[in-house]
Amino acid sequence: MSSLTPTRLRLGLALAVAAAGGVCALYALGSLSDDLRKLERKTADLATLRRLAADHRGTQQALAPFEALTTKQPPSLTELAAKTLPGITPGFRQREGQGAANGWQARRVEVKVDAPPAALGAFLAAAGAARPPWRLVEIDLVAGVPGPDTVRVTLLLEALEKK
Amino acid sequence: MVSPSIPRCRAAYGADLGRQRLVLVRAERGGTVTTLWNGAAAAAPLQAASAEVAAAGAAGRALLAAALPATDAFARWIETPLVAADKAQKVLPALLDVQLPFPLETCLYAFSQLRPGPAKNFRALACAARRSDIEARLAQLGALGLDPALLTHEGLVLWRQAQAEIPLAPATLRVVAYLGDGRTTLAVGSGAGGGELISLHGIRLGADELAPPDAPAVRQWASRVNQLLRALPAGAEGEAVQWLWCGPGAELAAPLEAALAQGDRVHFKSLAEPALFLARALALAALAGAADGQLRSGDLTHPALLAHIATGHRRAALNLLLAGGALLALALGWQVWLQRTNDSLQAELLARAQELSGKANIQYGTEIATVQAALKQRAAELQPFTAALAPVVARDLAAILAAARKDHVTVEALSYSGTSLIIRGATDDWNRCDPLAAELRLLGFSIELSREEAGADELVRFTLKGTRR
Numbered sequence: 243m244s245s246l247t248p249t250r251l252r253l254g255l256a257l258a259v260a261a262a263g264g265v266c267a268l269y270a271l272g273s274l275s276d277d278l279r280k281l282e283r284k285t286a287d288l289a290t291l292r293r294l295a296a297d298h299r300g301t302q303q304a305l306a307p308f309e310a311l312t313t314k315q316p317p318s319l320t321e322l323a324a325k326t327l328p329g330i331t332p333g334f335r336q337r338e339g340q341g342a343a344n345g346w347q348a349r350r351v352e353v354k355v356d357a358p359p360a361a362l363g364a365f366l367a368a369a370g371a372a373r374p375p376w377r378l379v380e381i382d383l384v385a386g387v388p389g390p391d392t393v394r395v396t397l398l399l400e401a402l403e404k405k
Numbered sequence: 406m407v408s409p410s411i412p413r414c415r416a417a418y419g420a421d422l423g424r425q426r427l428v429l430v431r432a433e434r435g436g437t438v439t440t441l442w443n444g445a446a447a448a449a450p451l452q453a454a455s456a457e458v459a460a461a462g463a464a465g466r467a468l469l470a471a472a473l474p475a476t477d478a479f480a481r482w483i484e485t486p487l488v489a490a491d492k493a494q495k496v497l498p499a500l501l502d503v504q505l506p507f508p509l510e511t512c513l514y515a516f517s518q519l520r521p522g523p524a525k526n527f528r529a530l531a532c533a534a535r536r537s538d539i540e541a542r543l544a545q546l547g548a549l550g551l552d553p554a555l556l557t558h559e560g561l562v563l564w565r566q567a568q569a570e571i572p573l574a575p576a577t578l579r580v581v582a583y584l585g586d587g588r589t590t591l592a593v594g595s596g597a598g599g600g601e602l603i604s605l606h607g608i609r610l611g612a613d614e615l616a617p618p619d620a621p622a623v624r625q626w627a628s629r630v631n632q633l634l635r636a637l638p639a640g641a642e643g644e645a646v647q648w649l650w651c652g653p654g655a656e657l658a659a660p661l662e663a664a665l666a667q668g669d670r671v672h673f674k675s676l677a678e679p680a681l682f683l684a685r686a687l688a689l690a691a692l693a694g695a696a697d698g699q700l701r702s703g704d705l706t707h708p709a710l711l712a713h714i715a716t717g718h719r720r721a722a723l724n725l726l727l728a729g730g731a732l733l734a735l736a737l738g739w740q741v742w743l744q745r746t747n748d749s750l751q752a753e754l755l756a757r758a759q760e761l762s763g764k765a766n767i768q769y770g771t772e773i774a775t776v777q778a779a780l781k782q783r784a785a786e787l788q789p790f791t792a793a794l795a796p797v798v799a800r801d802l803a804a805i806l807a808a809a810r811k812d813h814v815t816v817e818a819l820s821y822s823g824t825s826l827i828i829r830g831a832t833d834d835w836n837r838c839d840p841l842a843a844e845l846r847l848l849g850f851s852i853e854l855s856r857e858e859a860g861a862d863e864l865v866r867f868t869l870k871g872t873r874r
Contacts (some may be wrong), residue, residue, distance in 0.1 A: 244596065249715065249718045252718075252719065252722040253718065253721070255722070255726065256725035256726040257725060258727075258729075259725075259726050259729035259730055259734070260725050260726070260728055261729070262728035262729065262736075263728070263730065263731070263732025263733035263736065264729070265734065266732065266733055266736030266737060267736045267737065270735075270739050270740060273630040277743050280747060281743070281746060281747060281750065284747065284750040284751060284754060285750065287772060287773055288750060288752055288753060288754055288757070290755070291754065291761065291772070291773065291776060294776055294777065294780055295757065296760065297780075297782050298783065298784075299623045301783075301784055301787050301791065302787065304787055304791040304794055305787060305790050307794070308747075308790055308793075323676070339830070341786070341791070342786050342787070342788075342789045342790065343786035343787050343790070344791075346789070348789040353872030363595060366799060370799055371437065374793070377793050377799070378794060378799040378802065379795060379798060379822070379823070380798065380820075380821065380822040380823070381798065381802060381819065381820070382820045382823075383818060383819040383820070384817070384818045385816060385817050385818065386817065397629040398822075400627060400792075400793075401793075402789055402793060
């Protein structure tokens with residue numbers, strides 16, 4: 243059996259380190275595609291989150307004008323009707339509202355009225371110009387009822403409010 | 406054994422020791438060759454030169470190369486039937502043993518110029534010498550204060566240096582003839598195949614024997630040389646023969662040329678500074694790192710070469726260690742980088758998901774789904790705000806009524822909720838509600854139009870149903 247000289251020891255050690263390096267390098271090469279795929283997936287997820295965040299920021303901006311309002315209660319429809327539909331008394335009925343973001347509530351009111359078209363237009367314009375605005379959600383209109391110059395309408399109006 | 410690796414030095418010394426004369430030269434990188442001694446081989450006057458050689462050798466700046474005379478050495482081409490170099494190398498000693506006139510165990514030997522032969526075999530030039538002859542040569546040199554690291558078969562060195570100084574024409578047989586004071590060495594080769602050595606020969610007749618006019622030694626010398634040349638493999642018909650003289654006795658070439666069988670195709674020439682040629686050849690070969698035919702091997706190996714070999718082993722181990730370490734560091738570094746990058750991406754992913762969803766605990770791998778669910782709910786909460794900023798129903802209603810007025814369509818009833826539209830009305834012409842339907846399509850509605858035949862009032866009643874996503 244050959245003797246264990248310092249030269250052989252050094253060569254043996256170097257070979258062991260080289261073999262370990264080779265094994266580690268082979269292992270790293272073998273798992274390279276999996277590792278890169280994992281990183282790519284995470285990067286793609288991050289990009290998706292960034293896109294979602296950007297989209298969400300756009301939607302979120304719709305809140306700002308309402309939060310900036312000094313009064314967060316819409317004007318009374320009765321008062322608006324008194325101003326725009328003189329001599330006419332619409333029927334009002336509260337409908338079920340729904341919760342909205344940041345403590346706001348979407349309030350809905352059904353309005354039934356027989357009025358001349360021009361007066362009705364003025365009422366809707368005043369409601370839409372109010373702050374917070376009344377938004378027309380649905381409309382049912384029958385012309386010539388009860389008289390030839392009037393229309394019978396049922397309106398569903400929605401306004402946002404915060405108490 | 407094959408030619409060993411020898412250290413590359415800035416200078417090398419060549420020593421040509423004859424029976425009574427010594428030529429000692431120094432060759433340096435750049436081609437400078439300096440003669441240190443050219444005279445009687447006596448220790449005392451040589452002291453300064455040998456001290457310089459010893460000092461340069463000890464400092465690792467230079468190597469000393471000396472020659473083993475061809476008369477004391479053996480050289481043969483050995484051919485094996487094997488074509489694989491590694492297998493052929495294993496059988497070379499056994500094949501040499503068969504050809505040697507003395508037991509292989511008493512010899513030191515070297516193989517050089519290992520290459521595939523013409524017959525798909527493998528051939529190598531074997532040089533060998535008896536251990537006792539090598540020890541005797543080392544003792545002769547040692548007595549002069551010279552300890553050569555390289556002791557090579559002189560014929561090989563003569564052939565190579567002659568090739569370097571005078572290139573050999575293809576259809577020429579060349580005889581490099583070294584005339585020492587006590588010996589003659591012949592290196593015979595052919596210009597075919599780029600200048601291949603054919604054989605090496607030693608004759609124990611030198612200038613001392615050949616100098617007297619009409620000496621019988623000249624005829625004896627010529628007879629021996631002609632005998633050797635006749636034994637050569639038959640060359641091409643009419644191949645020129647070129648004799649190149651060198652060695653301290655080269656000036657005695659004229660009577661020898663006269664004694665040799667001559668013809669038109671035989672030419673004689675003397676190499677430059679012939680007396681210094683062998684020493685110069687030895688020094689330049691050592692400087693170039695050529696150690697073919699090196700016979701100072703085994704336990705006679707010079708300490709400088711042993712140290713060089715040990716350094717080579719250490720360097721090989723170090724290089725291997727560094728390469729392994731670099732691979733290890735690269736592989737581990739890659740894993741660490743990968744883990745850190747992955748962790749960093751995951752942390753950013755989680756932080757953004759938490760920020761967008763408003764949830765602190767999000768399960769690994771569900772970040773996108775959690776955020777999408779949270780944002781969907783948030784979008785539903787924000788829908789009344791976006792809808793309030795874009796009052797679609799009021800805008801469309803105004804557009805629908807304007808279109809009806811323009812198209813002279815009387816709207817009798819209308820129901821609209823943003824996605825579903827029903828208009829009942831009347832026109833004085835069957836086709837008049839078509840433009841209205843077209844304009845509603847432009848607003849994004851998909852329209853169904855039904856009409857009734859005109860009644861007693863001559864009006865066409867229609868129902869228009871529209872839907873929009």
